[in-house]
Amino acid sequence: MKAKTKPAMEVPYFDLTAQYELLRAEITAAIDDVCGKAAFILGEQVEQFEHGFAEYCGVKHCVALNSGTSALHLALLAAGIGAGDEVITTSDTFIATAEAIHYTGATPVFVDIHPSTANIDPAQIEKAITPRTRAIIPVHLYGRPVDLDAIAEIAHRRRLTLIEDACQAHGARYHGKRVGGFGQSAAFSFYPGKNLGAYGEGGALTTNDDEIAKLARSLRSHGETSRYQHAYIGYNYRMDGFQGAVLNVKLEHLDEWTAKRQEYAALYRQLLADAPVDLPEDAPDVDCVYHLFVVYVNQRDKVRSELADRGVQTAVHYPKPVHLQGAFQHLGYHPGSLPHAERACERVLSMPIFPEMSREQVEYAARALVEVTK
Numbered sequence: 338m339k340a341k342t343k344p345a346m347e348v349p350y351f352d353l354t355a356q357y358e359l360l361r362a363e364i365t366a367a368i369d370d371v372c373g374k375a376a377f378i379l380g381e382q383v384e385q386f387e388h389g390f391a392e393y394c395g396v397k398h399c400v401a402l403n404s405g406t407s408a409l410h411l412a413l414l415a416a417g418i419g420a421g422d423e424v425i426t427t428s429d430t431f432i433a434t435a436e437a438i439h440y441t442g443a444t445p446v447f448v449d450i451h452p453s454t455a456n457i458d459p460a461q462i463e464k465a466i467t468p469r470t471r472a473i474i475p476v477h478l479y480g481r482p483v484d485l486d487a488i489a490e491i492a493h494r495r496r497l498t499l500i501e502d503a504c505q506a507h508g509a510r511y512h513g514k515r516v517g518g519f520g521q522s523a524a525f526s527f528y529p530g531k532n533l534g535a536y537g538e539g540g541a542l543t544t545n546d547d548e549i550a551k552l553a554r555s556l557r558s559h560g561e562t563s564r565y566q567h568a569y570i571g572y573n574y575r576m577d578g579f580q581g582a583v584l585n586v587k588l589e590h591l592d593e594w595t596a597k598r599q600e601y602a603a604l605y606r607q608l609l610a611d612a613p614v615d616l617p618e619d620a621p622d623v624d625c626v627y628h629l630f631v632v633y634v635n636q637r638d639k640v641r642s643e644l645a646d647r648g649v650q651t652a653v654h655y656p657k658p659v660h661l662q663g664a665f666q667h668l669g670y671h672p673g674s675l676p677h678a679e680r681a682c683e684r685v686l687s688m689p690i691f692p693e694m695s696r697e698q699v700e701y702a703a704r705a706l707v708e709v710t711k
């Protein structure tokens with residue numbers, strides 16, 4: 338065996354420390370403001386963020402929550418989804434999408450992806466609709482908006498509620514309009530690693546519907562309608578003041594960070610043009626915000642370890658589709674149920690992409706991938 342030599346460059350998969358160095362003064366001031374006002378739960382900073390993020394998404398309301406999972410849960414509850422209902426979603430997603438459906442007592446119904454985009458295939462949605470179907474939750478996977486025209490048309494014609502899982506897609510545009518307002522409501526996550534990340538857990542529900550916003554506000558705070566008046570059994574899903582403070586600072590930078598991600602994605606695409614890797618397609622007039630830059634390769638695990646030898650750290654999103662997870666075994670899916678999602682999970686590889694990495698690191702990572710796949 339050849340002795341391992343030190344790689345010419347190190348490319349971490351992800352690193353938030355450089356970003357903190359840039360924002361340190363602003364963030365410490367914002368956190369100090371929360372402490373000075375003892376506004377630890379909700380409060381001024383959170384309200385300011387709700388207004389700022391609603392405006393950013395081009396929607397009427399933003400309800401700040403403690404996670405993206407809570408946002409999905411409340412979106413479903415506010416739509417009246419519960420036991421006996423079916424909700425259609427994709428299997429190529431983070432498990433939270435399906436968990437939120439299960440929390441309401443409804444059953445997730447998984448539909449296959451379109452292999453060219455890794456997003457839910459609208460043509461398959463129609464076939465999965467039964468008399469019990471009440472809603473569709475498409476996921477803008479990796480920051481790439483789904484085919485919203487096609488899905489909204491199905492939802493409208495079949496009278497189903499459309500809820501966007503926009504947890505990976507802050508600021509992504511479909512036909513020029515930002516996601517978050519295409520359905521009855523949308524869920525965003527501010528998990529630290531997301532494009533807009535808090536310094537802890539965070540999430541939001543966005544909607545243009547006054548009643549949905551009102552209900553979500555009540556449900557996030559124990560079903561309270563006024564002080565100690567509880568019209569519903571709710572939850573403790575409120576956002577912390579610190580998270581609102583951090584998000585207010587970071588929201589100002591989101592567009593510049595997204596532009597960097599898009600620049601690096603374009604560079605990867607250019608450098609990988611002749612490599613034996615498959616890349617998800619960006620449809621015209623759909624603006625992906627590249628939460629992740631994924632490629633599809635044969636012998637993925639071997640490619641990963643050879644990249645690691647060259648100093649390039651990678652990740653896998655996701656190694657197993659949700660319909661084959663042990664948690665959803667009771668639904669009776671089996672290998673072969675959703676072939677495109679299963680094949681995607683076998684071949685998918687996430688390359689490093691974050692605004693603070695250098696152009697040289699992207700070039701190095703892309704060249705390393707070309708080398709190890711040729």
Ligand SMILES: *Cc1c(COP(=O)(O)O)cnc(C)c1O
Nearest residue numbers: 404405406431433504505526528
């Ligand atoms: C991150 C994520 C969630 C869950 O968000 P949390 O804030 O971690 O609860 C849901 N769906 C998708 C697609 C996600 O990426």
